[in-house]
Amino acid sequence: MADKSIKTDMNDVKEIRAINRVSFKQRMISYKRKPLSLLMLIIVAASAAISAAALIFIMVYVLIRGIPNLTPDLFALNYNSDNVSCMPSIINTVVLTLFTLIIAVPFGVGAAIYLAEYAKKGNRLVKIIRTMAETLAGIPSIVYGLFGMLFFVYALNWGYSLLAGAFTLAIMVLPTIMRTTEEALITVPDSYREGSYGLGAGKLRTIIRIILPSAMPGILAGVILAVGRIVGETAALIYTYGSATGYAANPLSSGRSLAVHMYVLTNEGLHTNQAWGTAVVLLVLVFGINTLSAFIAKKLGNKKG
């Protein structure tokens, strides 16, 4: 008997009755003894199911309503009030996202590097900056929109423009990028820092060559969050970037992002079907940007690994 069970022939594997396998019956017995843990299981399982269901429902609903409205007209090169093309908005959204990130990422990452690597622990200034960043991250975006309008659009006299929109959004996503980057830097093991300093590398080289590459996935997660907010933003953009229907050809011209475009279409009430179509485009765009970011993250990960 003993000899048989030791055999590792593939045919035998199926017949092995592993004693460490927990059967349904055993599980039920243990839940009977601890009804609270069964209750807990039901609650968390139900939460997961409801959350997933809500998300899937919205996605499926948008797709069902939107896909039939994805006509060639919707992607015409130029917008007019007949075709309500979203092509200019797609390009504007991509350009706006790039501009915003170019402004926000260097400052956000730079500030995070200061907080995590240079500032002394327990420094009062650091605490104030952190509290402010957390507060700013929670402020409704319309407040940023209002500030952007008063400051960039009027005080600096940029008008409704790509620049005003990008700067407003940059301020909006700055706390997110800063906080996630700081978290990512803090989780880099100190042993990496010690190893680098121990080889005679200075602080700058240690940060650029060792710490930032290790923290890259976390930093990119923050950037992806920021991209999500930028692409989905309307309130902060209507009074800064405006809602001109063409391509924003230079930094001082107005344009509308895809989300604003959708908002306007829905608001006017004349092109609800096209608004659904635009929603599908927005969904695909966000999905595309996230996939691209994940790809970049993987590439960077491979490079260092």
Add this chain to the structure above:
Amino acid sequence: MEKFAIDNMNLYYGKFHALKNVNLHMEQNKITAFIGPSGCGKSTLLKSLNRMNDLVEGCKITGEIKLDGEDIYGNMDVNILRKRVGMVFQKANPFPMSVYDNIAFGPRTHGIKNKKELDRIVEESLRDAAIWDELKDRLKKSALGLSGGQQQRLCIARALAIKPEVLLMDEATSALDPISTGKIEELCLKLKDNYTIIMVTHNMQQALRISDNTAFFLLGEMVEYNSTDAIFSAPQDKRTEEYITGRFG
């Protein structure tokens, strides 16, 4: 010849007096071992020798530490000091990059860019650390995929790649299996022809096997310092004798 000279050195972590009036002169091309129970300050002393304690907030040092007669807490550039005094840590800490880049990090830091030169240094360092044969086909693979013993020898190779004069080893074998430990001990004996090695160890057999001189520490004090043979066969201080015969610690 004398390599490191520590005179009247005191070290405080905040209000805690961690090292008390340490005087210790260490010879070139010898292996010096620091032994003593946990918390006696031997690792702290080791880290003072390449100024890694600078990273610890609230750490204050008084007295004098000289490398080849030059005050390391004086005008010496700390990055140059750490190039001259390399370190291997208790827990292997390879960077999350390829084996090759791990070794090349130090030389690149100190300005070597030539690809051929780097190739040569990488091979030489890995050979010196007795791990070239195991890793020569995996130079481009991540260092994090290596076994614990390989990682530690990689870290030794990484330290050797910048051609230090002194190698500090902070319980470098405490997390390794006996076979890896044996390899690293052999390595140390080979390396002392060209390097001065200062090691902290919890393993008294290890100190006995490979070190030339041994210093015994207790509660922040250096109790006794002598040739390893003398320390283990005829300790002068009663506390040393009690420790090495296993009566406390």
